[in-house]
Amino acid sequence: MKFVVDQQVEDIEMPENLKLNTFLQEFHSDCTHPECGFGFYGFAFGQSPFPVPRLIQEALIKNANKGEYAAVPGIPELRNAISKYNKHYFGMDVSPDRIYVGPGTKELIFNLLEILHGTVILPTPAWLGYLPQIRFLKKNYHMLPTRANKKIAPNDLRRLALRLQDRQKILILNNPHNPTGLLYNRLELEEIADVCRDLNITVISDEIYAQTTYDFTKFTSMGKIYPEGTFVTNGLSKSHAAGGYRLGYVIFPQHATDLRAQFKKILATEYTAVSTPIQHAAIPGFEISHEMDEYFEITRNIHKIMGEYTYHQLTAIDGIKATKPEATFYLLADFNAYAPELQKAKITTSQKLSEAFIVHPYHTAIVGGDSLVLERTDFSARIAYVDYDGAMVYQKYRDCKPKTHSERTEFVTQNAPKIVAGLGMIEKFFGALKKDAVDELLLLKNSVKIPN
Amino acid sequence: MKFVVDQQVEDIEMPENLKLNTFLQEFHSDCTHPECGFGFYGFAFGQSPFPVPRLIQEALIKNANKGEYAAVPGIPELRNAISKYNKHYFGMDVSPDRIYVGPGTKELIFNLLEILHGTVILPTPAWLGYLPQIRFLKKNYHMLPTRANKKIAPNDLRRLALRLQDRQKILILNNPHNPTGLLYNRLELEEIADVCRDLNITVISDEIYAQTTYDFTKFTSMGKIYPEGTFVTNGLSKSHAAGGYRLGYVIFPQHATDLRAQFKKILATEYTAVSTPIQHAAIPGFEISHEMDEYFEITRNIHKIMGEYTYHQLTAIDGIKATKPEATFYLLADFNAYAPELQKAKITTSQKLSEAFIVHPYHTAIVGGDSLVLERTDFSARIAYVDYDGAMVYQKYRDCKPKTHSERTEFVTQNAPKIVAGLGMIEKFFGALKKDAVDELLLLKNSVKIPN
Known part of the structure; x- marks a missing residue:
C-alpha cells in the first residue's frame, strides 16, 4: 500500500540536533580507521550533564502511584510552585x-505557534x-539576521516589522541565547519592547536557560519588561x-x-x-529551598568555568572568533577566517565542515551554521561544553571550589578531558588546514556523510 | 494587547469529556439545593479505577534518575517489550x-492525522x-453513521468511499469500541478490510481497550487482518x-x-x-509476566461484572435500550423512547438531558449523544461504569471471585454503591418523566448549565 503524506511534512527537515545525535550514535561502528576505539568529542548535543536534583527524584518516587x-x-x-519560583528568582x-x-517547552512553543495567527520573526542565528515548527505549521516567517554583536538590533526589528502586512507579528526571543550563550540586558530588552509596543509585536520569550546565567543578578525576563505582550517559556x-x-x-501575557x-482547548485536543x-516530581524543583538554590549555583558556576575555558582556548587559535558566553552551555565559534583554505579543501558549506570534523582523527562533533539558521556557507558552529561526567564534576566542585583563574583551568583539565582534547582537535584541524594538508582532509571528508 | 487567534482554533470545541469533567469538579459547590452534601454519580469520565500495576510503579521508582x-x-x-507483548497477547x-x-495514544493519532493526507471517515457514535483533532487540522471528513447494531456496515463504507474524491481515505476504527463497548469479530473485520483493500482506505485502528475484552480469546487486531494498511494504536x-x-x-503498517x-521528523519537531x-516504567507493563497477566484478567473480569449489572439494570427500565458491552467500561444507553416526554419537559437535546440529569436530586453525570458525534436530538448517552474504589474492589475480587449470577450482583451492590445508586437515579428520573412531573424537571433543569 502506498501512503500519501501531507506536503508540509515532506518539506521539513529533521531538527538538526536530533539528526546529528542519531548519526553520532551510529557513527562509532562506522569509523573507517582500523583500530579506532574512540567515539567522538561531543560538542554537538545540548544536554545538561548533571544528575536530576535529588528532591525531584524523590518526589517522582513518592508519586509513582x-x-x-x-x-x-x-x-x-505545580502551578503555584512555578508562580512562587518566578517571584523569587525572576522578580x-x-x-x-x-x-x-x-x-516540554518545545511542544508549548509549537502550541503557541499553532494558536497565534500571524507572521513569525526569527532572529538568526537561532x-x-x-x-x-514554523515550516511544518506553514506560517509566514521572516529571518532577522543579527549584526556583529549577535543580538537583535531594535532598528532592524522595526524596519522589518514595518514591512510586514500581517495584523499580528510574533517575535521569537531566546534569552539567554542558544547558540551564542549571550544575555540581553535590561536596556536591550526595553529597546526591543519599545518597538514591539509600537508595532503590536507579540513576543515568545524562550527563557529555558535563564537559571544558567553565570552572574545571575544580570538576568531580566522579558515578561517583566513587556508583560502585556510576552509569552515566557521555561522548564526543567x-x-x-x-x-x-x-x-x-x-x-x-497579562489580561x-x-x-x-x-x-486549553488545544492542549486538551x-x-x-x-x-x-x-508533574508531582517537578514541584520541589520549583519550590524555594536551600538545596535547589545550591544546585542552581553550583551548576551555573561549572558551566561558567567550562565556558570560559572553551572560549579562551578557541579564541587563542589563530583566526578563530567566538561569542563570550554569559549563560547557557554554548558559544558560537566563527571559523570564517579560514574560508579560503576550507574552500581549497572542497569544504564549501558548514555542513561539510561538520562532516570533516567528525572523521578520524578529529572525531569532533559540532553543530554547523546551517543548522543554526545561518547561511549554508557561513563557517560558524555551535560548541556545547558539556561533554564530561556531570555527577563527578558536581561533587568535585562542591568539595573544593576553584577560586583563581589557574585553579579553574586546572579544574577543567582534570575533570573535563574530552573538552580539552576536543578543543585540541579543533586546533589540530585548522593547523593542518593552514599547512595545506588538503589531500589528507579531502580523503577523510569523503569517508563519512551525515544523512539528510 | 489584543491577540489574533487562528480561525480553526476558535472553531473547535473543548473535548467534551474534559469539559464535562471540569464542570463536574466545579459543580459540587454550585448545587442550589440546601443541605446537599453530595457531588455526583460519575458515569461520565472514562478512567480505569484500578491502581497502576505494582511492576510499573516499581520500575518508575528505579528510573527516577x-x-x-x-x-x-x-x-x-520498550519497543522490544511492546513487540513481544503484541506477539503474546494479540498474535x-x-x-x-x-x-x-x-x-499517549491521543497525541499519536493527532500526529498520524497531521502527516497523512486525505479525507477522514469517522463512524458514529465515536x-x-x-x-x-480532525477539525483543528482542517481535514476533510465524513461521518459514517452506523445502523441498529452500532457497527460499521461494510456496504455503507464502500458507498461512502466511492463518493470521496481524495486520493487517500482514512478510516478511524475503534475496536473495542468507545462508547458502545462492542467488539468487532474477525469476520466483521475481514469484511471491512476487503472494502479498504478495494478502495485504498488507510485504517487507524484505535485498540486502546483491546486488553479489556471480557472474553479475551475473541479479540482480533485489525493489524492482523489488514497489516499492509493499518496503523494500530494502543498504550498504558x-x-x-x-x-x-x-x-x-x-x-x-508493514513496509x-x-x-x-x-x-519521526514530526515527533522530533x-x-x-x-x-x-x-518509558522505563512502561517496560514491565508490556513484558510477559504472571503478575501482569493476572492484573489484566482480574481487571477485565471486574469490568465485565460491572458492565453486565449496568446493562441489566438499565434495560430493565421500561423503554430503555443499551448496547451489551463485550469490552471496555462503557455502554451506550438509548433513551429515545422517552423523546415525547423529554420534549414536553423542554429537554430537546442530549446536552439538555445531561444537564437535567446532573442537578439535584439526580446528581448523575453522563456523556450525552452530541458529545459522541450523534445528532443533537439523539437521546443516547455513554454510561461509564467505573465509579468505585478500584484498589478495594480489585482486592475483594482477588480474595474471593464471584461465580454465579447472584454472587456477581451481590459483588456490585456491595462494592460499587455509587453505580447502584446512580442507576437508581436514572430509573427515578424516567419514572418522574413518565408521571408527567414536568414542572419539577423544568425547575431543576434551569438551575444549572454545562458551559460550552
Missing part, C-alpha cells in the same frame, strides 16, 4: 492562572528547533538537568484570559495533560 | 522498528476525542490504569518505511520524545 489524568493546564500545586508577579504546564530541561522528564511551562481558554507523576 | 532525552521513537528496550509479529512510542491508559502516565504506541521516517522515566 499517580495513574490518574491531570488537569489540562497542570496540577494546581515577577505571575498568578498561577497565567501558567500552563506542557510536555536554536535549531524553531524553524522546523536545562536548569534542572531533566530534559528527559519532558516538563515545561508557559506564562501567558490574555480568552487566549488561555483557547490554548492534542495531549490531555503532562504525565501526572512527572 | 533518568534525566536524559530519550530516542525519538522510544527507547529500544502479531511486529518488529520493534514498526513501533513508535508517544505521549469517542469524543477524534472530532476536535486503559488496560494498565495509567492514563495519567501518558504513554501510548503506534504500530506502523511503510518511508512513512516512519516522516513520522513537536515533542522530542516521551518522558524517559515513564
